[in-house]
Structure formats: structure tokens, C-alpha cells
Amino acid sequence: MKTISLLNLKGGVAKTTTGGNIAKGLANRGFKTLLIDTDMQANATSIFLEDERSKEDYKGFAELIVDEKLDDVDQYVYNVGENLDMIGSSLAVAESELKVRNSFNRNSSNIVKKVLKKLDSKYDYCIIDCAPTINLITLNIIIASDEIIIPIKIDKFALEGYRTTLKNINQIIDDYELDTEVIVLYTMVNRNNIDKQFIQEISGNRFETTIRHQAKPVTESALKNEVLIDSSKSSKVKDDYLNLIDEIVKRG
Template identity: 30%
Template sequence: MKKNKKIFCNFPFYISIPSVWLCRKEFFMENKCKVIAIANQKGGVGKTVTSVCLGACLAQDNKKVLIVDFDPQGSLTKGLGYRSPDSYQQSIKDLLFNEINEVDVDYHHSIIHTDEKFDLLPSNISLSGADIQLSSVMSRETVFKRVLDKIKDDYDYILIDSNPALNLFTINGLVAADSIIIPVQAEPYATDGLNDLLHTITTAKKQINPNLKIDGILITMTDARTNLSKHIANEVRENYGKFIRVFKTEIPRAIKTSEAALSGQSPIQYAPNAESSLAYRRLAKEVEQIGKNITKTRHEFSR
């Protein structure tokens, strides 16, 4: 029989396991679904557009995608043409409170199957104030995670469009997520609040979700015509790129984004050849490559 090997972990001790286990598939079991929170407490940085465009691009790459509108404003939901709560059966708020009250329902009935190949879990103004109700619930930080755990096996990617605040919804999103993408616009005061968000992420990682990672900072709303936009983008890369990935792809400002919302389509479907749509396709490739690199590392470690 082979001798045991010492496997060092992220703990102040090591465990010994039989060498034969190292090749077992079950030991390095991977989650099929990756949950990504698109988060920044600063509003107007492109969280919603990034959520829907990245989701649409991943779906076009034949990935099974669910986009969750976790913002009480419901901008993502309305931008895809579902402007009235009467146009869908349930919203994310209903699922949260079904989970809290242990109501046995089929969550799949709450999911909208769009004609753009991705699914949508909608939101509306009824979510506003629900965080106050959540605050008195046992294990309140994990309610959203428990909801997603019941449906995540159906998807390759779940993208969470977080609300622009550091509240209980944001914490629930960070606890449910495997990783985070942080959109930062290429405009003055772009990084305002970013350090607070990073502190919140660190706290969530230490206390509740130790596997949480930052996939990267995404520079949005760039304008190649101005030196200011280029300067801010370079500043973000210099100040944060040393310890956080900054995506190579930068998303240009585009009027087509607003037009798409009025049409009830994603910008990717509305203007597939626009510079911003092409940029989001490149971003999707970067995001997919992150997953491939993680898988490759796990496989190398398991040899």
C-alpha cells in the first residue's frame, strides 16, 4: 500500500490522505456552475449593462446562463422588455421569502426563458425594503445562496446584477458568488468607494465565503477620443493591477446601449456589430479563460 502524502491547505495545519485518493475524481470535484456577482457600490458604472451583455455573449457561446436582477430598481428586467410585474409570475423577492418561510415551490416557474438563449430571474420595486425584513432572519446572509443552490445545476454561469449599495442584498450576493467582476467607469472619481467594496469582499471572504475570488476590474464607458479617459484607465491599471486582475478588454461608451433598453433587447442582439458589443464578446472570452485556467490548475494539482 502506498504511503500517505501530506496535503497542505489554507489552514494552520495539514491533513494526511492516502496517495491513491489524489487521482480520484471525487476529491477534486468541480462545480459545473460558476456564480459571478457584478458589483460596485457606485451607481452608473455599467453593472446592469455588463450583466446582460456578458450573459448574452456567454449564451451565444452555447453556455447555459441565468442572469439575476438583484436590484430593486429592476432596470435589467425592464430593459429586457418586462416592464410590468404582471408580465412574469414571481420575482427574486418571492423566492427569497419562500426560502425564508420554507415554502416548498418549484423555483423554475419563476425563471423567464428569453429568446436570446439566456434565462432571467426578474426583480421589481417590491424588493425595496426587503433587506430590512431579512435583517431579523436567522442566517440572513445565506438566504440567496440557498435559493441559487436549488437551481444552479441547470447552468454553466449565473450572473448577479447587484444593487448599488453596501447592504444585506450585496452581502447575500457576495456569499452566493464564486467570484466578482467590478465595473469601474473611465471617468473622474471612478474609484470612489472601491476600497470600501474591497473591504466588504475581504470580510465576506474571511467570515462566510472563504472561496470568494475577484475575477477582475472591468473598465467601462471609455472614450478613445479623450486623453482623460485614457489617463483614468491607465491610473486604474497602475493602482490596482498589481494585486487585482484588470481585464484587458475595455468597454467603450455607446448610445446603442440606451436604444437597446427601449427596444426590450440586450445590446448584443440590438447592435451586434457595435464596438461595445464586440468588446463584450472579448470580455466573455476572458471570463471563459479564467474558468479554463482554474480547471487546468486543479487537474495539474491532482496528478
């Protein structure tokens, strides 16, 4: 199983939109895919698990990370479509992170890695939607990831957000001697000379595909609690996400 996480300390960069479309797109291509929402805002969860998370017996990522035995990881996994399963999130993630931080009888940095090891044989891909912060949960996710995508929306704060995010990721990669690939994805791009020039200013590993700015189709899909690539309407940004999924599959 290949684990791909999406992280940027700057919010509003289409991180959750991108993660949901990647996960659903891979599942649509026939790949067994697990989507994990670790953000307490639970935006991805509201798309795929809106009904389930309102039930009393709902168990998500918050309950999973405080489960020290991890005897039955499947109880936290919900099927949300053909080839697509999900571990959802909730506001309780913040409290759970504090409990794990204060636990002295377990290795608190490799909890997510242990979970994914138990699920490894069931899936081809795991897509993780991260909160825009660096904390113990983020540390766990970086350690467990094969690849980290940094989505960048081009605006005056983009460079600062990217550099801060990259610095923190690289520090953890160095500290834990990880073999983790970091790759940039440009989102909400206006196809003009200003944005083209900005893209050239950031050197490093990046996707050839860029996701253009089209607010209407994205908003319409969000209101319907669906991902854009499943929309019956055609749009250029939908085509961009389909091209991105092609590129991810080709990368192996």
C-alpha cells in the first residue's frame, strides 16, 4: 500500500477537495483505496460519512489513536463506495491528541504507522487529509507516509506557507531518517503570466498537472456532498483532477 498525505500549514489551499478527489478517483480506477480524515474540522468526513458520524456508535480517527491495543482496526473503517473505505474524523481529535501526548506507556510517534501496517494487505493506496498544523498527529502521519503532497494556492502568502511547511516536514524526515518524497501541487491556478511566473519561482519536485481556479463547479459539488470528479457536469477543473489521478497512477 502506498500512503500519500496532503499537508500545508496554510489553510484554504484546496487540500481536502484534492484529497477527496484523489481517493475517489483512484477507487474509480479500480484501486482499493483508504481515505483517512485526521482534521478535526472533518470536512472530508462530511462528504463521505455525513450520516454515520451522527450515530452514537460512530468511531473515527479520534477513537482509533487512543486505542492502545489496536486489536480490531476494522471497527473504525467504513465503506463509502466501490473500492473506497474511510476512517472519519470529528472534533474529538484535539482531545485525543492530548491524551496520546500525555501517555507514557506507548511509543506515541508511530501509532498511525502501526494502524496502516495492519491494513496494508487490504489496500493499494491510503490517502490522508491532514490538519493545517504541526503536532503529534502530523508527526505520526509524516512518519507513516511514502509521499507528502503540499497543495499551494498562488497568492501573496503562498511562498511563506510553503517554505514553513516544507521546513517542518524536512526536519521530521531528517530526524527520523525517513525516505519520504515531498511533492508540490499547484491549486486554484489562474492561467495567466503572473501565476506562471510564480510557479517558476518555486523549484523542486512538483506535479506537471496544475488545478485551475473554477469556483462554481467546486462549490456545487460541495453543496451536494460529492467529489468533483463524480459530478455529472463537465468542467475544466474536473478534467484537471482526472489528469492528476493519471499522473499519480503513472508515478506508481
